[in-house]
Amino acid sequence: MLDTSARLLRLLSLLQSRADWTGAELAGRLEVGLRTVRRDIDRLRELGYPVDATPGVAGGYRLGHGAALPPLLLDDEEAVAVTISLRMAATGSVAGLEEAALRALAKLQQVLPSRLRHRVTAFQSSVVPLTGTVAERVDADLLAAIAAACRDRRRIRLRYRRGDQEQAREVEPYRLVHTPHRWYLLAWDTGRKDWRTFRVDRITPPLGQPGARFTPRPPPHEDTAAYVSTSISAAPYAYQARILFHAPLAEVAPHTSPTAGRLEAVDEHSCVFHAGSNSLREIAVHVAVKGFDFEVLDPPELVPVLQEVSERLRRAADSSRPHLTAVPRPLRRPDKTETRNG
Structure with missing residues (x-):
């Protein structure tokens, strides 16, 4: 059994992990009796942690908002x-x-x-951030609210933008998934009766008040990241491609992203790239510029497109060669210290 100090830290961690706990659940996790749980709750309150209690059979405990910051060793x-x-x-x-x-x-x-x-x-x-254009900015409060809804298993109402239209959607949030450039929400859409992946930057903040609690459904796939990667990179498109790269996954991975496609290791020398597009030419160029030898597994229609692109590139190289009498020297970029900073 944990000693008092360790048990208090464990109790605090449990209260922070989700919104509501019954006394019996806490007692079971801590392997103590209900009376000990009540004493430990009182100790947390004495330390400044705002623990709210609801009486009755369906009652329990939750960590609330306090008038002062609990002692986290932070002023x-x-x-x-x-x-x-x-x-x-x-x-x-x-x-x-x-x-x-x-x-x-x-x-x-x-x-x-x-x-x-x-x-x-x-x-x-x-504060005005000086950022590039590679990623859409996401409101931090919106992210925190969605994360809390996932943790507390509460339905949320979204105002979701698609093009110039905004749709009202009610969902049961499951997980937030992050790529190098975007956040995505995997959730069960109650109106469409199916799993959906939402770009968080297209959700209009703020969210409404948390809705009713729900019982979590079995996830659509045991690997949430792989499922979301497939949803955003292949599923919406007319053509689904499988490309066998003759290179280890670790070498190919830095040249792709989860939004472009999903990589799957075959062995220590090769991997398969799953991607989708509405254009076979886009797929052909995308895989060619990665710089690795490859084979097309699917679709067979991609093979003649690769031949067409290859011939066009060869003709461009042959016709350009006579005009290139010398290799031009690259323009010198100014050193950062030479730029005017006011």
């Missing part, structure tokens, strides 16, 4: 700094930290006092 300034940093990381400013930052942000915002929320909002509204 107000540090809490604001951490929240802002997590928002920036969750929306893609630091590669590889997006999902972990979003989980931490959801936990921190659950107990962040309103006065600190206002300071975070004020800072965010006064």
Whole structure:
């Protein structure tokens, strides 16, 4: 059995992992009696953690919003700094930290006092990010709200943009999936009675109040990331391609992305690339420029298109050769220190 200090940390972790717990569930997880659970809840409250209790048979405990920040070894300034940093990381400013930052942000915002929320909002509204055009910006509050709905198993209503139209959708959120450039939500669409993948940057914030709780359905695939990759890179298109690359998956992976297609290892020397497109020429050029030898497994219609593209490239090279009397020297790019910075 855990000692008191370790048990309190375990209890706090459980309360942060989802919205509501019954006393019996907590007692079972901690392997103690209900009286011990009640004493530990009182200890957390004495430490400043706002634990709400609901009486009755269906009652239980949940971690609520407090008047002061619980003792996380952070003062107000540090809490604001951490929240802002997590928002920036969750929306893609630091590669590889997006999902972990979003989980931490959801936990921190659950107990962040309103006065600190206002300071975070004020800072965010006064900062203009200098970003490129490779990714659509996603609202951090929207991401945190969706993550909380996934965790708490609550239905949400979306206003989802497709082209110039905006649709109202009610979904049972399952998982958030992140690619190098975008966030996607995998959810059960109650209106269409099927699983759907939503681009989060197309969801209009803010979300409404969380809806009714739901019992999770069996996921559409045991590998959520692979399912979403297939959904966004192949399923919507007229042509589905399977390309066998004569190179290890580890070598091919840096030259593709989950939004372009899904890689599947065959052995240590080869891998299969699954992708979709409405144009066979696009598929032909896309796989050719990766720089690896390959074979077409599907569809057979892709083979003559590859021959056509190959002939066109050969003719372009042959006709261009007589005009190239010398290789031009590349233009020198200015050093960063030479640019005017005001």
